[in-house]
Amino acid sequence: MADDTTPTAPVIRRLSPDLTAPRIGPREARGHNRALVLQALYRGRGRSRADLARDIGLSRVTMSDVVSDLIDEDLVVELGTRTASRPGKPATMLDINRTGHNIVGLDLSNSGSFVGVVTDLDGNVVARSGVEIPATVGEDALVAIETLLADLIALAPMPVLGVGVSSPGIVDDRGVVLSAPNLGWRDVPLQERLAAACGLHVSVANDANAAIVGERSFGSGRPDMMLVRVGGGVGSGVMIDGRVVGGARFAAGEIGHVVSGTDEGDLCACGNRGCLETWLAIPRIEARLAAPDADRSTVLAEAGRRLGLVLAPIVSTLNLADVVLAGSADHIDGPLLTAADTTVRDRTLADTHGDLRLRMTELGPDLVVLGAVVLVLQDRLGVT
Known part of the structure; x- marks a missing residue:
């Protein structure tokens, strides 16, 4: 008798959002x-x-x-x-006990200063502080961060549950900063070092990944989403079924050095030409706007179109429902955002992008530091 080799359709299981206790030991x-x-x-x-x-x-x-x-x-x-x-x-x-404990959040991704907040468990900010980034970076930057952390802990009116840190660069799952060129760091055990300095639980993540969990927890982010940070550079975080995607080398979402278009474009710091960062990073946009014959709407729309070229295959491949942009609203919210949205829709099937939201974050400049706070909520309490 012949074997029945008729293929069966694969079963696709999505993570359940409800609160059902799993079967565990x-x-x-x-x-x-x-x-x-x-x-x-x-x-x-x-x-x-x-x-x-x-x-x-x-x-x-x-x-x-x-x-x-x-x-x-x-x-x-x-x-x-x-x-x-x-x-x-x-x-x-x-x-x-929402007000009986504090969390300290640090954002190390700004260009001029390290900033931090003290919050309650709902993310309400009760204290702020900051420190200039030393010109020499490297070890001096680490010392400055330790000083800022000590200042913030002293400002906390309630016991500190933990410290969350959003760092630029590539960060592994042990809180080691594998590479952060702007700070002169390579293989820096940031989580271990700060925990030893303050005696508290410390959680460290890439700044874009921290931002996306902040948007999901304190904003209106959906379970399947992407968050693009636009500033001195361009980076992003990706979330599927409510879980941040890390990637094989902890570098998922590094879209800034994806070439956008086939016309080469300007030289990038990485050595390639036409990387998304050369079109979208705020200093690059400002340089184009400074040209004598520059038209602001045209410059911003072209930056948005280049972003849309990179986003379209990602949105289609992952079937994302939400793409959030974070950065200078003066540059992003307007012709740039409109052009990016139009380009994504023009280059993908309507069935794919039908319910897509491409929008600005609602959390403003505190997005990344609030994401650092969520890292502690996740690791210490298991909540998001």
């Missing part, structure tokens, strides 16, 4: 349960133990134990009783 169960409870409270404040047990899928006994531990650690607080709507004892409502 007992050694990991407690940590997973804590994260599930904290995530449920973070996104849905004012819930009872019974609400949580039902929604997450844990027994009431297990839920009571988890909540008791979190209250002992001052991570969860009781708000009082719910207004009775049926017979019986009113339920006690719970929430994350």
